[in-house]
Amino acid sequence: MIVRAATDADRPWIRETLVASWAGTRVVVDGRARDAAGLDGLVAEDGGRLVGLLTYEIGPAGLEVVTLDATERGRGTGTALLLAARRVAAERGTGRVWLVTTNDNLDALRFYQRRGMRIASVRPGAVDRGRLVRPSIPLDGEYGIAVHDEIELELTEAPVRIRTGALGDLDAVLELLDGATRWLVSLGRTGQWGTEPHSTNPRRRESTARWVPPGHLHVAELGGRPVGALAVGTAADWIPPASGPELYVNLLVTSREHKGLGLGGALLDHARALAIRRGLPLLRVDCYGGGDRALVGWYERQGFTATEPFTVRLADGTEWPGQVLEQRLP
Incomplete structure (x- = not known):
């Protein structure tokens, strides 16, 4: 999935989406009516299909999200x-x-609250007043609740920043891996990364450190704290070869404490941007392909297509099932 700025070519689809979701393009907030179809917007694109829309307006109070719609939840x-x-x-x-x-x-x-937003204010009767401007606003809304009030939510925390990783980030990246492993173990999903911590594994520490000098390691920060890591480069020897030039995602891990903020998607967006800047038309990644293939499904929801399965023989003689996925880039 790619999120980009809306263009004039998107306007007919934007208008159709707003009419379908909002019964029109006119949106009333705090008694003020605006035509959302004429605002700045962001669109989400998946495999050439437009699947999401956010319209916004920037003013003294910050960036106001006026509408947010996803065609598939x-x-x-x-x-x-x-x-x-x-x-x-x-x-x-x-x-x-x-x-x-x-x-x-x-x-x-x-x-919104699961994604870090906080209630900033409540405006009793604001929707009732809004009906004076737009009488078509329904009296009853979701779950049969009478619609009277507006609730303002805000997010003032600094946005995610992605930067090139350094050797000083090594412990933080390994702790992210340890945290993800603990979470998987708590769910009974031990097939993906086992049960042992990565931070005490010399081979894992060495392999992670090797990504730093070439600039392959990238770290996501929130409020100055590492909350995700991405490593890109070339595919490992056991991965089926690509049909042409590519950028390969060797590592993707995010903090479980910040689940729901879209950190994995942001890091994949960063990988896509790196590939496009380097003139590489293909982005590939592999993941655990066993069990219920939940991780494969997550990558597919990010716009990837599953291609070749593979297996890796581990030191204890067991085989680890993997799945390669790819995404063609514009």
Whole structure:
């Protein structure tokens, strides 16, 4: 999945999406009506299909998310769009992203708060006043709840920053791997990375350190703290060869404490950007292909296509099932 700025060519689709989701393109917030179809926007694209839209406006209060829509739920589209909006806000010199929803929208309140947003204010009767501007606003909303009030949520935490890794990041990256392993073990998923910590494994420490001098290691930071890591380069010897030039994702790990912020998607976006800048038309990655193939499904939701399966014989004589996935880049 790729998130990019909306263009004029996207406007017909944007208008159709807003009409389908909002019964029109006119949005009323705090008694103020705007045509969302004419605002700046971000679109999510998956395999050439437009699957998500975020419209926004930047003002003295920060970047306001006016509308957010995903054509298919549960694919991480909303999270990716919200994270991209945070990056836009940072580029435009503001650290605040905010939005307004209504008192009945319990699903949205859960979604936004799980992604770090906090309730900034409640405006009793704001929707009632909004009906004076747009009488078509329904009286009853989600779950049969009467719609009266607006709730403003905000995110003032610094957006995710991705930088080139250094040797000083080694312990933090290994701790991220340890944390992911502990989480997998708690779920009974020991086939992916086993049960032992990575930080005490000399071979893992050495292999991770080798990514640093060539600039292959990249670290995601939130508030100055490492919360994710990405390593890119060439595929390992046991991986089926690519049909042409490629960039290969050798490592992708994120903090379990920050689940729901779209860190994995942001790091994959970074990998895509690196590949495009280097003129490489293909991005590949491999992952654990055993069990219920949940990780394979996650990469497929990020826009990858599963290609060749493979196996690696481990030191104890067992075989580790892997799956290669690829994404063609524009």
